[in-house]
Amino acid sequence: MTEIVVIARLVPDLVEELEIAQSGIALDTSWLRLIINEFDNHAIEQAVILKEKTGANVTIISLEAEGVDDMLFTTAAKGADRLIKLTGVDEEKPTNISLAETLSNIIKEINPDLILNGVQAHDDITGDLAPQIADLLNLPYVGYISGVSIEGGQAKAFKEYPGGLLAEMEVTLPAVLGIQASEEPPRYVAISKVRQMMSTASIEEMPGDGLITENNFVIDRMYLPEAAEKAEMLEGNEEEVAQKLTSIFQDLGLL
């Protein structure tokens, strides 16, 4: 049976206000609301689609964090077969290479045909995770994929280029793919189904306490952007602002 592993990460919700930690060189994680990395959500969907087409076995691996159990049970409700959580993980984000080393040791034991991960995560400073895992496992990697099929030891993967151009790539399995978008939008699952998984599915815990958080380059400071030129903000109630904006459109000769 085809084995698929998906690495799913939680990332800060960018709708929330972000703050810098007192150290001045890291995000303040104490009040951060975490959500699933959108690209990883697409990777999960792509894995479940492949399962439906080929009968694959899907394992999801994630890191211990606020809300991770709910996220993992949600993937089970979508169709994931095995859930793994790295425990003992420091609150501070580990470097990707350290995470890749820990994950590649776990993945080796599973011996999958395909490893899927979101093509990027917006809080990554130290490169992208999936190509680092691929190198450590000595596997090929292709990123920015929006559509995959598997047949006869090969994956046919569609890689996105600017302007809507796609490249069809043939990738020898086993391989690691960085998913940009799944073939279909990530499915919705009813909360009742997730609750059902909470009582029937189980999460395996594996040690993640050796992860390194210190970068191998020096960060001088992290800060909120100092915009050279911020937008002219139109103030007033909705009707007043609508009038102002309409006048601007007229001045620009657009009406």
Add this chain to the structure above:
Amino acid sequence: MTQDIFVLIEHIRGQVSDISYIMTAAARELAQAQDGSVVGILLGSGAENFKDNLAVDKVIYCDHAALAEFTSDAYKRTLIAILGEYDPRAVFFGNTTIGADVSSSIAAHSSYPIINSCIRITEGGGITSQVCGGKIMVDSQLADKTTIVTMIPGGYKPEQGQGGPPSETIKFSPPDLENLKVKMVQFIEPATGDVDIAQEKILVAIGRGIQTEDNIELAEELAALLGGTVCASRPVIDQGWLPTSRLVGKSGKSVKPDLYLSLGISGATEHLEGIMGSKTIVAINSDPDAPIFDIAKYGIEVDLFDFIDPLLEQLGNVKNG
């Protein structure tokens, strides 16, 4: 280790990508701070003339049929061989569909430190980069060994990296490129038949803030009143609510309308890359810290759904005299 700054020159179907010139501009500043040269790495097949408009001091050119178009396996093998031989101070890769496929795996392979999403070089030769979709900036320094830097647009114009031709071309013998595990089969052109948003003068752009597919009607109504077309950021396209031909940004189209009216788009870096050429950007968003306000000319901090009806009414009044 030398003090030279290397740049991977990206090209797709015979065209050198703008990011190559942008990286060259950044590399020139970094090389000046390091007292080194700027060296372009050009991989291709019959592609030596791609170097002619690059403002680099020299080019290392490797020619092989397997390098005609980008594949991660052939590029990675070749780049590891080149970087191992020349030991540069830093290497720029685009944070693009090409550069990002190889930069991190080469970093892992050769234990090079890697800094993501550089937007500009600081005066002292440091790196300013972005995380969290541009909501956080990071100033860092090159490590004390070859450092990989991935680059995003925004800090330099492509013209700043144009010039040339370089004074020297070094031919590099390709490594073993047999038994590749990634093969390029074919390019697939985008579907035709839809409007070309890159040519439109007025664009009404929707993002995650539009919330549901039904609400797209409101944007279409607005676009109709303005004589424009609706386009979108990635989340809307991924939901299947609009075709890929309407996608603006990194893997979509770069647009240059007279008016870019953005509704509920926060302005992730990948999206902003595609709208830099717009004459006037008007951003409507409920988040005052949304990065799109940093590049918009006019901003409105409001709940989109409280604002759109009054705006439709005002525009309707003007249009109907």
